[in-house]
Amino acid sequence: MALVGIVSCATLLSQADLRAASPDGSEIGRILMAENAAKGVKHKPMPIANDATFLRRVYVDLIGRIPTEDEIRKFAKMPKATRRVALVDELLANARFADTWTVFYSDMLRLRTNADGGAAAIAFVHKAIEDGMPYDQLAKRFISANGKAGATPEVGFVLGDNADPMALAGATSQVFLGIRVACAQCHDHPFDVWTQHDFYGLAAYFGKTRRVETQFTNTVYTTEVDQSTILWPPLGEGDASERKPMPPRFPFAFAKSDGASRYISRLEQLRTAKALALNANKKKKPEASVGDLLTSLDKKVDKAARGKKRNTLDVAAEAKRDARNLRIGSGIASQSELRTELAKLITNPKNRYFSRSFANRVWAHLVGRGIVEPIDDLSDNNAPSHPKTLDYLADEFVASGYDLKTLVRMIVTSVPYQRSHVYGIDELTQNELEDAFLATPMRRMLSEVIYDSVVTAGHLFEFKHAAGQNLKTVWQSSRVTKASSSSGSVAGQLVQTDGAPKAMPAKNQLAAAGSYDLENTIEFDFDAILKKSQEKEEVAIERMKVMSKEELEAMRMQQQARERRNVEYIDRFAKATIDDNPSFISSFRMASPAAPDHFLRVFGQTDRTQLGKHRDQSPSMRQALMMLNGRLTHEASRVGELEPVYPLLVGEKANLSQAIQLVYREILTRQPSKDELAEAKTIVAEAGKLLDGMADLRWLLLNCDEFRFLP
Known part of the structure; x- marks a missing residue:
């Protein structure tokens, strides 16, 4: 058609x-x-x-x-x-x-699931897009938020640069304004109007922001202090005794109010109409901020068991100190007036x-x-x-x-x-x-799009083989504990038996994967992560201030249990029969950035650490080899009996021409030409077996430039 x-x-x-x-x-x-x-x-x-x-x-x-x-x-x-x-x-x-536009925002904001609060920040962006949160509100929250990593998802942006005022000044201006003012950090901008004084004035909005990690809970959060770290003149310039806190100053001019500001009037009318439509009595009251005192005793005991030279009473004493020092009235993360002001200036319609x-x-x-x-x-x-x-x-x-x-x-x-x-x-x-x-x-398609398009074309979002139709014998690894005796004998305790990396969801059936499998990773559940990060935490302050003997004994038993589990392991391998019937998750639901050797990184996904670094869309030999030899492409090429093309190849309704046309539409979104149809029939016939020949054709189409590049 x-x-x-x-x-x-x-x-x-x-x-x-x-x-x-x-x-x-x-x-x-x-x-x-x-x-x-x-x-x-x-x-x-x-x-x-x-x-x-x-x-x-x-x-x-x-x-x-x-x-x-x-x-x-x-x-x-x-x-x-x-x-x-x-x-x-x-x-x-x-x-x-x-899902798709969360990647756009994550690239822009350099959000990383492996950074402090990064996973929750990405989940927050996803929810904001789902809910239609206006971009100016999203930006305000990322610029101004303080709080615990995860529990306050928006702090992921500030923590991405470790709350460094200089780094945040450069990142905020470049990300939200498209201005590379960071070039003026050490001297006046060589090619633009921005001066070093401008840069320091902008950095001063972040000068009182601190990244804090609590000793007891290992919790990371951002807060505000009284003294700014941004001093003028810069270090090494002028008399050191003359250095004083730099007053914050917004160096970017607003548009003049004239007839061209009709768009602002339309914005105001729109928001007024929306405000009138809301029921004022149903507005949520802001909840009081309470910082995280304890996430669990287990986390603290784990840390002690890993080698800290402290006993259980030391742990308990530290817990009590943390409890006494907690500021219950306002929470450990005080709000930033300076960054709130900056957020308003940046997002001003003018x-x-x-x-x-x-x-x-x-x-x-x-x-x-x-x-x-x-x-x-x-x-x-x-x-x-x-x-x-x-x-x-x-x-x-x-x-x-x-x-x-x-x-x-x-x-x-x-x-x-x-x-x-x-x-x-x-x-x-x-x-x-x-x-x-x-x-x-x-x-070219983004790396995530190529991945998901291969999965779509190959019907890999669901199982495409009937259960038991693809039994395969593979080598599986088992992890067992190594005895503590000097003889080095192996104990019988079985720790791991499924043969699949524990980081992987079972759905992906990685036991069947060979050394060429570089496409999979951990599935990222936006809703679950955001829900977990925003759950109200029960903080029993009085309980931590005065701990009973029974509680201290319980902590000591927990610590001893952890120490007993500090054993060495060895891996063993054995043959096993598995059902080689994989399905794949969407790459937009993977933790990101992916590992350096992963499919997504090979095709241009950055590590999101460097400001101004964009995706590299240039082709490479490694990309070609991954498409030619990678597991994803091969699984997508295989014909499953549950796929729509199967009855066009096997059975009473078999029709090779229709099967080829279907494959072209599924992979290239178009019909084949007469010449392409004839050539495809030749390719299928040369394989000997019809299903193998169709797999060869699909593999060829998935590897052509037309598949990877947008029409």
């Missing part, structure tokens, strides 16, 4: 409900074309991409995977005049939208840097190139290529209430997003067309 057709700009937006008042995507194209004309651009634009191309492109960008066969058929049955905008609205409401920076990031993510490049360098010396287009995007974003979905919808229903690629011309002309957004730049 061929998917063809062009949707005119005039038919793109025709929805009832709240989105009826959303900005028209076609207005973006009109403004951009006018700017091109004013710049003297003479090139003709590329045509609008056909429906099959749009379908695949928007699925990848909005929900992070290619469409399934059922979804292709559903789209084809939609009314042609409105199918694109209807599809966009459907995908914006899809649960995977939050601060054009804030809205422009985010609009430019989202545009670049969806279109393949920013209106300002690099996307985090909005300086006077790096003017936008299409300033009026960027202003329109930013203003409409603000007027929408800083709504991510409105901004995404506006861009993906616009003409520039829907244009075709340009092929077969000289590089100079191609660059000019793409710079003018008259052709869509070629871009």
Whole structure:
């Protein structure tokens, strides 16, 4: 079934409900074309991409995977005049939208599950996207929050830089404003207007913030102190006795109040209407902040058992000291007035840097190139290529209430997003067309999208073989305790018998994996982590102040039990029969960043530690080898008897041509040409066995450039 057709700009937006008042995507194209004309651009634009191309492109960008066969058929049955905008609205409401765009935010904010509070911060972002939290509110909370890592998820941003005022000044300005003011930390900016004094004034907003780790509970949190660490003049400049706390100063100018601020009036009207719609009597009262005194006695005893030269009474005494020192009235994490003020300044609707920076990031993510490049360098010396287009995007974003979905919808229903690629011309002309957004730049899928698209095409989100149909003999490892005697004999206590790495969910059936398995990791349950981090903790203060003899004896017994478990282990291997029927989790639900050798990292996911480091989309030999030889690709290629293609290969309804056409649609979202169909039949026939031949064909299609790059 061929998917063809062009949707005119005039038919793109025709929805009832709240989105009826959303900005028209076609207005973006009109403004951009006018700017091109004013710049003297003479090139003709590329045509609008056909429906099959749009379908695949928007699925990848909005929900992070290619469409399934059922979804292709559903789209084809939609009314042609409105199918694109209807599809966009459907995908914006899809649960995977939050999964996919959580990765966008996590890259931008450099959130890491292995950092203090990082897992909860990522889960918080996911929930914020699900709930439609406005971007300015999200930014305010990340900039200003104080509290315990995990229990207050937003502190993950501040803890990501260890609450270092200098690092936070650079990160906050570059991430939220697109301004690289960190270059002025040691001297005035060599290429921009920002001075060292500007940088220190910004850093002063973070000067009283501290990262604290409690001795008793090992709990990490952020709080505020009275004395700032940001002093002026800088160390080594001038008389040291003259160094004084630097007063905070916001160096970025707001837009002037004129007719152009109508977008602010629309924002105010929108929020006033929403406020009136709320029932004031149902507003939640803020809960009193109580810091974490104890998470468990086990954690403390564990630490002592691992080698601390202290007895149980020492542990108890420290617990009592921590309990006495707790500030119950306000909690251990006092709020930051300075960072709250900074958050308001950064997110002020008159601060054009804030809205422009985010609009430019989202545009670049969806279109393949920013209106300002690099996307985090909005300086006077790096003017936008299409300033009026960027202003329109930013203003409409603000007027929408800083709504991510409105901004995404506006861009993906616009003409520039829907244009075709340009092929077969000289590089100079191609660059000019793409710079003018008259052709869509070629871009590769994100690593997470490639992963999930392989899983989707190979039907690996569910089991594709019947139970017991793929029994396989493998070597499994068992871990047993090593006896404490000097003889070194092995005790009979079995510790681990399943042969799978304990970090992996059992669903992934890793016992069948070979040395080429670098695709799996821990599943990340957003809801569970956020729920756990926000549970109210029962803190028995009086109990810790005066502990009974019975409690001290219980602690001593716990410690002895831990010490008895400090034994050595050895691994043993034995043959076992398993059902080789794997299924895979979504890469958007994996802990991130992944391990350095993981599929996601090989295909460009960064470690999210360096400011300004973006994903490397360049191809590499290692990527090719992972697709050619990796377990994920091979499992996706295998034909399972529960897959839709199976009855087209085996049984009374077998039809090789239909099977090949189905495989093309499932992997490339299009029909094969006559030549491709004939070549595919040859490939299948050469394998000898039909199922093996179809596996070869699927493996070839998964490894072609067309699969990895957006159409």
